[in-house]
Amino acid sequence: MDYLLTEEQKMIKDLAHKIAEEKIRPVAAKYDKTEEFPWDVLKVIGESDLFGLFIPEEYGGMGVSVTNLCLATEELSRACGGIAVCYAASALGTFPIVLFGNDAQKRKYLPDLAKGKKIAAFGLTEPEAGSDASAIKTTARKEGSHYILNGTKHFITNGGEAEIYTVIAMTDKTRGARGASAFILEKGMKGFTFGKKEDKLGIRASTTMELIFNDCKVPAENLLSKEGMGFIVTMKTFDMSRPGVAAQALGIAQGALELAVKYSRQRVQFGKAISSFQGIQWMLADMATELEAARALVYACAREVDAGVKDVARDSAMAKLFASDVAFKICDQALQIHGGYGYMKDYPIEKYLRDAKITQIYEGTNQIQRNIIGLQLIKDLAK
Numbered sequence: 130m131d132y133l134l135t136e137e138q139k140m141i142k143d144l145a146h147k148i149a150e151e152k153i154r155p156v157a158a159k160y161d162k163t164e165e166f167p168w169d170v171l172k173v174i175g176e177s178d179l180f181g182l183f184i185p186e187e188y189g190g191m192g193v194s195v196t197n198l199c200l201a202t203e204e205l206s207r208a209c210g211g212i213a214v215c216y217a218a219s220a221l222g223t224f225p226i227v228l229f230g231n232d233a234q235k236r237k238y239l240p241d242l243a244k245g246k247k248i249a250a251f252g253l254t255e256p257e258a259g260s261d262a263s264a265i266k267t268t269a270r271k272e273g274s275h276y277i278l279n280g281t282k283h284f285i286t287n288g289g290e291a292e293i294y295t296v297i298a299m300t301d302k303t304r305g306a307r308g309a310s311a312f313i314l315e316k317g318m319k320g321f322t323f324g325k326k327e328d329k330l331g332i333r334a335s336t337t338m339e340l341i342f343n344d345c346k347v348p349a350e351n352l353l354s355k356e357g358m359g360f361i362v363t364m365k366t367f368d369m370s371r372p373g374v375a376a377q378a379l380g381i382a383q384g385a386l387e388l389a390v391k392y393s394r395q396r397v398q399f400g401k402a403i404s405s406f407q408g409i410q411w412m413l414a415d416m417a418t419e420l421e422a423a424r425a426l427v428y429a430c431a432r433e434v435d436a437g438v439k440d441v442a443r444d445s446a447m448a449k450l451f452a453s454d455v456a457f458k459i460c461d462q463a464l465q466i467h468g469g470y471g472y473m474k475d476y477p478i479e480k481y482l483r484d485a486k487i488t489q490i491y492e493g494t495n496q497i498q499r500n501i502i503g504l505q506l507i508k509d510l511a512k
């Protein structure tokens with residue numbers, strides 16, 4: 130389908146496509162196996178200015194565009210969902226600074242992030258606070274010119290590898306969700322260490338790690354916005370980043386579909402390529418149609434965010450929910466088309482299924498996305 134992309138958007142898509150084919154596809158299986166962090170690929174992405182797509186021009190970026198970020202993330206994910214998320218998670222960690230940082234904070238942190246010299250991470254989730262983010266226990270106590278952070282974050286993408294962390298902590302436990310605040314932390318700050326590195330089903334090139342704060346001293350000027358704004362920062366960040374997760378899902382699904390078509394033309398059974406069976410053609414037709422429907426929703430949502438439309442939470446949740454459910458289904462069917470060979474690690478398709486699964490879980494599970502959509506629907510209809 131022709132989405133009538135601008136010349137600039139086509140250029141970004143082509144550039145990301147080239148990086149994916151030349152630099153990512155050849156090493157995807159290696160990083161999936163070793164779980165090393167793909168710094169060599171991130172260096173190439175940095176040199177090509179793709180980290181600038183979520184950073185304003187006045188701070189060294191190319192201008193904030195969720196559409197451009199989605200186009201790049203989708204193309205990178207076609208070759209490897211794990212490597213692509215190392216890139217996209219830096220946007221997640223950077224958005225709080227872009228959206229709520231003051232000029233000094235932006236000047237200090239954004240130029241290096243725009244060039245990919247440093248990458249970012251976002252720390253919200255804790256062992257006992259996943260879907261219920263309001264249950265976070267990490268505290269930030271003001272002491273003179275500093276905040277003292279104590280607590281543990283877990284499952285943090287880019288943990289240990291990122292230099293910059295945007296972290297949500299409670300500054301006033303008595304105020305519930307209104308008592309949370311957002312902070313910018315730097316790797317190496319006293320009292321900030323890393324714990325367990327997770328051994329995962331998929332996106333294995335991406336590091337998922339625990340962040341540990343033990344009387345970690347954070348300068349007061351690293352508070353983002355005001356005390357009590359932590360969950361607003363989080364929600365507004367997710368509104369911008371969820372289309373990116375959806376784009377990751379689109380890319381993984383597109384990659385899986387292409388592998389399925391290719392395999393179906395090569396595999397001969399009953400004396401014919403399996404692509405000649407209508408049962409296989411119908412599967413491929415449904416996969417392609419659902420993928421295009423998901424893509425239309427994701428691009429429409431990204432354009433809405435870029436146009437500054439208010440209250441995009443519902444649409445952002447819809448894009449993430451639909452694209453990730455469709456992606457998991459497409460990867461499952463693509464593996465089915467590979468038959469028993471698809472179940473083996475000799476073929477790349479099993480990795481796509483493993484990588485797709487996470488898009489239904491992180492940045493809010495798809496049950497939580499349905500809660501957001503349902504509540505908004507009821508609210509709107511009650512007007």
Ligand SMILES: Cc1cc2nc3c(=O)[nH]c(=O)nc-3n(C[C@H](O)[C@H](O)[C@H](O)COP(=O)(O)OP(=O)(O)OC[C@H]3O[C@@H](n4cnc5c(N)ncnc54)[C@H](O)[C@@H]3O)c2cc1C
Binds near residue numbers: 250252254490
């Ligand atoms: C690989 C990976 C990377 C991640 N990266 C980050 C990151 O960079 N930063 C970060 O802060 N977090 C990150 N996360 C955390 C992620 O966002 C959480 O795992 C997710 O929000 C779910 O929380 P949970 O795992 O505690 O599951 P739980 O909240 O315990 O949920 C368990 C199940 O219950 C369901 N459930 C819970 N509440 C409801 C409800 N009200 N209605 C219906 N169903 C419900 C859930 O949908 C799920 O199926 C990452 C997680 C993973 C696995």
